[in-house]
Amino acid sequence: MVLMSEKHRFWSFIALNMDPYLTEYRYETSTTVSEIRSRYGYLNNGEEAGDIHSIAGRIMGLRRHGKIVFAVLDDGTATIQLVFRYDILGENSWKVVELLNIGDIIGVKGKPIRTLRGELSILVNELTVLSITWRDYPEKWHGLADTDKRYRLRYLDIMMNERVRKAITSMYRIEKSFRDFLDSKGFIEIHTPKLQSIYGGALARPFTTKMYSLDKTVYLSIAPETYLKRAIIANLYRVYEIAVCFRNEDIDAQHYPEFVQIEIYQAFADWNDMMKLVEEMIAYGIKNVFGDYKVEVEHNGNRIELDFKPPWRRISIEEAVENYSGIKVRGKSYEELIGIAKDLGIEVDDPRMGKIIEKIFERFAEPRLVQPTYVILYPRDISPLARPYRNDPNYSERFELFVGSLEIGNGYSELNNPIIQYYFFKKEEDLRFKSSHKFIGKAEYHPMDKDYVRALEYGMPPTAGVGIGIYRLIMVLFGLPSIKDVIPFTIVEPDEFKTIAETHNDILKHYIENLHLDKL
RNA sequence: GGGCCCGUAGCUCAGCCAGGUAGAGCGGCGGGCUUUUAACCCGUAGACCAGAAAGCUGGGCGGAGGUCCCGGGUUCAAAUCCCGGCGGGCCCGCCA
Numbered sequence: 001m002v003l004m005s006e007k008h009r010f011w012s013f014i015a016l017n018m019d020p021y022l023t024e025y026r027y028e029t030s031t032t033v034s035e036i037r038s039r040y041g042y043l044n045n046g047e048e049a050g051d052i053h054s055i056a057g058r059i060m061g062l063r064r065h066g067k068i069v070f071a072v073l074d075d076g077t078a079t080i081q082l083v084f085r086y087d088i089l090g091e092n093s094w095k096v097v098e099l100l101n102i103g104d105i106i107g108v109k110g111k112p113i114r115t116l117r118g119e120l121s122i123l124v125n126e127l128t129v130l131s132i133t134w135r136d137y138p139e140k141w142h143g144l145a146d147t148d149k150r151y152r153l154r155y156l157d158i159m160m161n162e163r164v165r166k167a168i169t170s171m172y173r174i175e176k177s178f179r180d181f182l183d184s185k186g187f188i189e190i191h192t193p194k195l196q197s198i199y200g201g202a203l204a205r206p207f208t209t210k211m212y213s214l215d216k217t218v219y220l221s222i223a224p225e226t227y228l229k230r231a232i233i234a235n236l237y238r239v240y241e242i243a244v245c246f247r248n249e250d251i252d253a254q255h256y257p258e259f260v261q262i263e264i265y266q267a268f269a270d271w272n273d274m275m276k277l278v279e280e281m282i283a284y285g286i287k288n289v290f291g292d293y294k295v296e297v298e299h300n301g302n303r304i305e306l307d308f309k310p311p312w313r314r315i316s317i318e319e320a321v322e323n324y325s326g327i328k329v330r331g332k333s334y335e336e337l338i339g340i341a342k343d344l345g346i347e348v349d350d351p352r353m354g355k356i357i358e359k360i361f362e363r364f365a366e367p368r369l370v371q372p373t374y375v376i377l378y379p380r381d382i383s384p385l386a387r388p389y390r391n392d393p394n395y396s397e398r399f400e401l402f403v404g405s406l407e408i409g410n411g412y413s414e415l416n417n418p419i420i421q422y423y424f425f426k427k428e429e430d431l432r433f434k435s436s437h438k439f440i441g442k443a444e445y446h447p448m449d450k451d452y453v454r455a456l457e458y459g460m461p462p463t464a465g466v467g468i469g470i471y472r473l474i475m476v477l478f479g480l481p482s483i484k485d486v487i488p489f490t491i492v493e494p495d496e497f498k499t500i501a502e503t504h505n506d507i508l509k510h511y512i513e514n515l516h517l518d519k520l
Numbered sequence: 521g522g523g524c525c526c527g528u529a530g531c532u533c534a535g536c537c538a539g540g541u542a543g544a545g546c547g548g549c550g551g552g553c554u555u556u557u558a559a560c561c562c563g564u565a566g567a568c569c570a571g572a573a574a575g576c577u578g579g580g581c582g583g584a585g586g587u588c589c590c591g592g593g594u595u596c597a598a599a600u601c602c603c604g605g606c607g608g609g610c611c612c613g614c615c616a
Contacts (some may be wrong), residue, residue, distance in 0.1 A: 008573085040609070061557075068554035085554065100546095116555050119564090136530035139546055141558045148608040204615050222615095249615040250521090314533065347613085387593095407616065469616055483616095493607065505572040 010507055012099050012512075013129065016092075020132040020239055027056045027130055036112055036122070043114040048123065055080075055122065056107035056130060069097055073108070074159075079123040082108055082504060088125050093115060102140075103133030116417035134500045138140075151484060152492045158406040167478040167486045170289050174477075175242055177285035178262055184312070185277070187238040187264065191295035192227035196428065200449045201225030201385070203428070207257075220246035223467065225385070226452045228265045229414060233460050237267035242470065253482045254406065256490065263496070267461040271397040271413045274464035275374055277425040278401065279310040282372075282407055282468075286477070298479030299370060299404055306403065306476070308372055316377040317361055325364035329357055331391065343348065354379025369402035384424040386412035401468070404476035412468030418456035425449060 013020055030053050040049055060079060061072030067086035072079050084097045100106070109126035138144040150157040158165050179189065197216070199206045201223030224243040231239045242262045249255060266274065285292055286308045293309040317325070318330050327340060337356045341348050344357050358377060369375070378398040380388055386396035401409035407479045415421050425448045427430045474486040484490050501508045512518050 011573095063556050063559055064553090065556060065559070066553040068556080070556050070559085072557080081557070085556080089556080117557075119555085119557065121555095129537090136547070138530040139558090141546075142532040146527090146608085148527080149531095151608080245616085247615060252612095253610080255615065257615095261616075293592095366593080410616075467616080470616070495607070507573095509572080 008504055009099055009101070010132070010134075010504075013096075013132070014510070016095055018096065019514075021511075022130055024107075024128055024130050027128060028054065028105070029056050029075075030054045032071070032077040033057070033075040033080045036080060037078055037120060040112040040114075040120060043112065043120065044065075045114050045118050045376055045422065046116050048111055052108060052109055052111055052125075053122070054109040054126075057105070059102055059104050059106060060160075062100065062102050069100075069119075071100070073106070079517055081111075081115070083113070083115065083121045083123045084127070085123070088123065089127065093127050096129060100129075101133060103135070103137045111473065137234040152495065154489050157486070162477055163480065164485055167474050167480055168488055170478070171474050171486065173289050174285045174474065175262075175470065177288040178242070181281045181284045182238075182240055182247065184231050185229065185238065186519065187240050187266075187368055188236065189240055189242065190228070190231055190236070192221065192224040192241055192243060192363045194246075196221055198447050198449050198451065200321055200447070200452065201227075202245075202247075205249055207248045221263070221375055222247050225262050225465070225467070226449060227245060228263055228464065229460065229465070230452070230455050232265050232267050232463050233455050237461070239264075240264040251484075254472065256471070256483050256487060259483070259487075261467045262470060262484055263465065265414070265465040267463045269464040270462065271399055271408065271411065271464055273418060274411050274413075274466050275314070275399055276311075276504040278466055278468065279308075279312050279372070283308045283310050290477075292463065295477055297350075304370065306371060310376055310402075312372040314374040314376055316376050316439040317365075317379075318377070320359050320365040320369075320375055321357060323365070324361060324368050327360065327364075329360065352379070352381040354382035358382060359490075366402065366407070367405045370404055372403045373403055374399045383412065384428050385415055385421075386421075387415045387417075403473070406471075406472050408472050408476065409466055409468035411464065412467050414460070414463040416456060416460040416463060418453050419496045421456055422450075425453070438473070 009019070017023075030079045032405070033055055036053060036055070042050060055073065055075050057073045057075030059071050060074045061070075063070040071082040071084065073082050084094075086094050088200070089097065106129040108122060108124045110122040110124040112120065113123045114120050129502055138156065144150055144153070144156050150161075158168060175224065182189075195211065195218045197218055199219040199222050201221075202225070204222045206219040206222050208217050208219055209244060210216075223242070223245050224241045227400060228239050240262060242260060244258055245261055246258050247255075248374065250259060251257065264274070264277070266277065269277075286295060287293055293307060295308070296303060297306055298304075316344045321327065321329050325344075325346075327339070334353050334356075337353055338348065338378040341356050341359060344360065346356075348356050350356065350357055361375075365375075376399045377389060377395045378386070378400070380386075380394055380396045383396035386398040388446060389395035389397050395446055397413035400407055400409055401411075415424070471483050471486050474480075477484055478486070480486055
């Protein structure tokens with residue numbers, strides 16, 4: 001089909017008395033393609049089953065051979081070959097077959113057969129056109145490759161790129177598994193506010209918007225953390241949320257300004273309990289989706305196998321640095337660490353020692369952490385919401401989860417002491433003011449959240465919490481290089497183009513006349 | 521915020537460095553083909569704008585311009601070189 005060069009095939013449908021929008025409003029299917037596939041696998045080449053089924057979906061492939069035509073139908077559960085034969089369909093239906101394009105939506109009735117070449121198919125004896133495409137689909141072999149078009153016409157990318165579609169559909173099943181798992185452990189999900197007057201739970205620049213009813217500026221949630229902990233204080237001792245978080249930061253392969261996290265909080269538990277819960281939950285989800293704890297993925301161009309079977313490896317951040325870089329960092333002074341970083345070509349102007357260690361860790365250890373690994377015992381000074389390590393207050397009871405060289409999660413024994421929390425907030429605030437990072441305006445500083453401190457003053461039980469980035473986990477599991485690949489729809493700048501109504505005035509007229517659209 | 525790369529037919533891309541008639545494959549259209557699965561074979565048109573629309577006609581008598589994302593510039597001559605913009609991607613800094 002070419003949009004502009006010849007008389008549109010639409011008129012051929014009209015000539016056959018088949019308006020693609022006026023003729024059919026629904027189609028009753030009797031089964032799905034994936035059911036047909038599992039049920040009729042036994043058919044031998046050339047064999048035909050007796051049952052008639054009806055299925056509906058989009059034509060994804062067409063091979064014309066004169067009086068026999070092969071098509072590929074995608075009904076959303078799987079794809080299957082359709083066989084159209086002139087001798088079975090007859091002259092009238094054959095005229096419709098000849099009009100079909102890749103991208104059209106049809107319903108068919110027919111018997112399952114296995115063709116002579118061994119392809120399980122539906123031998124069609126009734127064809128119904130349910131909707132048509134007005135635009136050309138990408139070439140079958142290369143698919144949609146232009147990155148601009150992939151994100152702009154994302155429905156095409158999801159439709160045609162198997163891995164992307166798998167990732168997006170599996171995300172639902174992973175999330176459902178997490179919910180099922182947590183439900184079985186007595187957790188409930190609550191929704192925390194996305195519009196907040198004080199943002200917190202992480203250090204990030206927020207989005208601001210205007211709430212007219214209160215005539216004030218409000219922030220979009222950067223994390224559900226402080227509200228879920230308020231829920232713990234409310235005696236909701238096991239809570240979680242699969243929450244969209246908004247952070248007004250730059251976009252890259254691992255970051256997107258709106259992303260989904262599952263945050264989980266469990267009272268009367270510590271970081272060890274949480275690490276155990278998380279590895280069990282993720283392993284459970286992966287087993288549900290992949291049928292195994294082991295998943296083969298693409299990682300830096302290589303096929304590797306990730307093994308999620310608990311328990312996962314644990315290593316302290318300093319140990320990881322020393323193991324992978326060969327550089328001693330334990331017991332070093334601030335000046336010594338700055339010197340080490342400088343020798344490595346790492347520019348750090350942060351007054352926190354932990355930040356320097358974290359930088360070296362990111363450079364040397366993170367790329368090597370491929371199998372699921374908990375990195376533990378983060379320096380206390382970069383963990384303002386975590387509880388100090390019970391055996392050494394220079395560290396915090398904090399862990400981060402790494403898989404496929406990506407940071408997937410972050411958790412800790414939650415700080416429940418309102419006095420220390422106040423002090424840490426105060427220090428964070430001072431730090432932000434002193435920091436050389438040149439954010440503009442006061443909104444970018446982490447505000448002192450006194451309301452949250454007051455909540456702690458009513459008493460919060462010992463609690464463990466965690467946040468796990470859903471998009472990043474899916475990226476790793478499906479070997480996709482960019483976080484945008486797993487986000488169903490991302491933001492794009494509007495472009496210029498013409499609609500069919502604009503290019504084909506005759507067709508627009510047809511509908512105005514047929515449906516009396518001009519009669520108000 | 522800093523740096524790099526890409527934008528050519530519906531799709532995937534070549535041509536650009538070393539300026540000189542806009543190319544290929546797929547797809548489209550016409551024909552053939554009842555077992556293909558990136559089907560195959562023969563033929564053919566198409567790149568801007570306008571005329572509602574295919575064919576077609578006009579913009580186009582001389583010159584210039586238009587149609588290689590857009591707009592300028594250099595040049596006898598620009599898809600190609602230079603400058604600016606738009607759209608997209610990647611890397612660094614920051615955030616998960």
